[in-house]
Amino acid sequence: MSRQLHRCFASTGTLFLWALLLVTTTGTYLSFRSFVDTSSSRYFPASWGGLHWERQIRASASPRRPPGSPEGAGLSVLLTGAAGFIGAHCSLALRKRGDGVVGIDNFNSYYDPSLKKARRALLGSHGVFVVEGDINDGRLLTKLFDVVPFTHVLHLAAQAGVRYAMENPASYVHSNIAGLVSLLEACKDADPQPAIVWASSSSVYGLNDRVPFSESHRTDQPASLYAATKKAGEEITHTYNHIYGLSVTGLRFFTVYGPWGRPDMAYFSFTRDILQGKPITVYRGRDHVDLARDFTYVDDIVRGCLASLDTAGRSTGTGGKKRGPAPYRIFNLGNTSPVTVPTLVAILERYLRVNAKKHVVEMPGNGDVPFTHANISLAREQLGYKPTTSLEMGLKKFVRWYLSYYGYNRGTHEFNNHYL
Numbered sequence: 415m416s417r418q419l420h421r422c423f424a425s426t427g428t429l430f431l432w433a434l435l436l437v438t439t440t441g442t443y444l445s446f447r448s449f450v451d452t453s454s455s456r457y458f459p460a461s462w463g464g465l466h467w468e469r470q471i472r473a474s475a476s477p478r479r480p481p482g483s484p485e486g487a488g489l490s491v492l493l494t495g496a497a498g499f500i501g502a503h504c505s506l507a508l509r510k511r512g513d514g515v516v517g518i519d520n521f522n523s524y525y526d527p528s529l530k531k532a533r534r535a536l537l538g539s540h541g542v543f544v545v546e547g548d549i550n551d552g553r554l555l556t557k558l559f560d561v562v563p564f565t566h567v568l569h570l571a572a573q574a575g576v577r578y579a580m581e582n583p584a585s586y587v588h589s590n591i592a593g594l595v596s597l598l599e600a601c602k603d604a605d606p607q608p609a610i611v612w613a614s615s616s617s618v619y620g621l622n623d624r625v626p627f628s629e630s631h632r633t634d635q636p637a638s639l640y641a642a643t644k645k646a647g648e649e650i651t652h653t654y655n656h657i658y659g660l661s662v663t664g665l666r667f668f669t670v671y672g673p674w675g676r677p678d679m680a681y682f683s684f685t686r687d688i689l690q691g692k693p694i695t696v697y698r699g700r701d702h703v704d705l706a707r708d709f710t711y712v713d714d715i716v717r718g719c720l721a722s723l724d725t726a727g728r729s730t731g732t733g734g735k736k737r738g739p740a741p742y743r744i745f746n747l748g749n750t751s752p753v754t755v756p757t758l759v760a761i762l763e764r765y766l767r768v769n770a771k772k773h774v775v776e777m778p779g780n781g782d783v784p785f786t787h788a789n790i791s792l793a794r795e796q797l798g799y800k801p802t803t804s805l806e807m808g809l810k811k812f813v814r815w816y817l818s819y820y821g822y823n824r825g826t827h828e829f830n831n832h833y834l
């Protein structure tokens with residue numbers, strides 16, 4: 415009897431232990447799931463969806479060219495990075511000529527998000543709707559293509575900045591590699607497939623020292639992780655063109671500047687610091703040679719982007735299957751007249767009527783290249799691209815915008831009314 419009782423207690427104890435194990439495992443699993451769910455929903459906030467949202471998307475995507483217009487029916491463009499510098503300018507230019515545009519932007523805090531929100535407000539006042547979302551969110555992209563048969567994607571969302579790549583390398587992989595692949599996946603699955611025009615960079619020329627830089631020059635010696643991710647983007651888009659028949663145009667932008675620009679770029683941060691009486695750091699190359707850039711004004715770049723969309727040709731695939739070859743193009747979009755960084759500073763000093771406190775240092779090994787200079791023959795021939803704005807003229811427009819936007823004209827730094 416006592417042996418039976420003992421066996422019974424022993425088996426009850428074993429059962430209890432099993433039950434305990436089961437409860438603990440289930441609890442651990444559930445808390446892991448909830449962690450995964452909350453972290454992913456924190457990553458991709460579900461601030462999209464619903465009938466009202468879909469109506470806004472459709473309205474924004476609809477071309478508004480009059481029927482029988484000489485320019486044709488009008489494009490319907492999904493524009494990534496729409497609250498960014500070049501994205502906002504392109505969105506407005508497309509809208510103004512009667513194309514439909516839906517923007518997407520993740521409003522990250524790489525630089526002051528209030529500037530991005532101000533750009534979004536400007537776009538909103540012109541009928542361009544910008545979805546707050548990340549291009550890594552495949553569900554959102556699929557939904558957008560379900561709602562609208564976009565004819566084109568202008569992909570300008572990216573982690574920009576050459577030197578920041580040493581501080582935050584993961585953000586370059588997230589946006590410029592993973593985000594690009596996520597977007598291409600959605601595009602290849604879409605029916606009809608859109609044609610894609612996207613922002614590569616002059617930085618892909620890296621250590622190339624043949625000038626001016628031509629599309630046929632080598633681009634296998636990047637000097638920064640930023641450049642490497644843009645170069646990778648050119649190879650990745652080629653794969654999608656080859657396998658799925660997506661029409662792809664990559665644009666190598668050369669140090670783009672202008673009103674509503676990026677605060678992390680030299681012309682912008684120099685302006686801010688000069689006005690605030692702070693010293694600026696001017697990098698200098700080896701043997702005391704000044705650094706130079708083929709600074710390109712944003713309106714010229716916008717014309718290049720629109721011409722690329724207009725000449726992109728069709729993607730050939732449907733339902734993820736290629737039906738024939740599609741265009742794959744790469745163009746330099748530069749200004750063809752490099753200017754040294756000290757000259758850039760001198761022009762700003764003149765317009766701002768303030769002498770900069772210059773701190774000249776050897777260029778640190780942080781990804782910078784000594785100079786850039788675009789050969790734009792190919793873009794001129796195939797896109798009719800012809801930059802018309804000198805750095806002198808473009809900086810004048812930038813400074814005028816800067817003073818107005820930051821309230822210097824009224825002797826106050828408060829938010830001001832500002833228009834392009």
Ligand SMILES: O=C(O)[C@H]1O[C@H](OP(=O)(O)OP(=O)(O)OC[C@H]2O[C@@H](n3ccc(=O)[nH]c3=O)[C@H](O)[C@@H]2O)[C@H](O)[C@@H](O)[C@H]1O
Binds near residue numbers: 617668669678696697
């Ligand atoms: O064409 C591109 O593909 C890239 O262009 C731009 O890169 P960059 O040409 O490096 O522009 P930008 O930072 O304005 O520095 C300009 C000059 O000022 C020098 N520079 C910079 C900062 C500083 O404090 N001091 C300084 O001398 C600096 O050494 C350089 O000589 C975009 O940012 C990038 O996203 C990418 O699009």
